Amino acid sequence: MRAMLDLVLRTGRGIRWYMTTLMGDTAYATYVAHQRRVHPNEEPVTERQFWRQKMDDQDRNPGARCC
Numbered sequence: 001m002r003a004m005l006d007l008v009l010r011t012g013r014g015i016r017w018y019m020t021t022l023m024g025d026t027a028y029a030t031y032v033a034h035q036r037r038v039h040p041n042e043e044p045v046t047e048r049q050f051w052r053q054k055m056d057d058q059d060r061n062p063g064a065r066c067c
Helices: 002-023 027-038 047-060
Strands: none
Touching: 027 047
């Protein structure tokens, strides 16, 4: 019974991770982690600036977006 519960919980966590990553919910946190690891002496942009730049980039290069 414990193994079944572990499987359900692990599956749920996997689905949650996939959906938050797919929707971009973790994009800023991923960016900050990258900046701190690769460019430790540079201050990362604010979350507001990050999202503004990301949306501007998507507007300039729509790629696979539907609209």
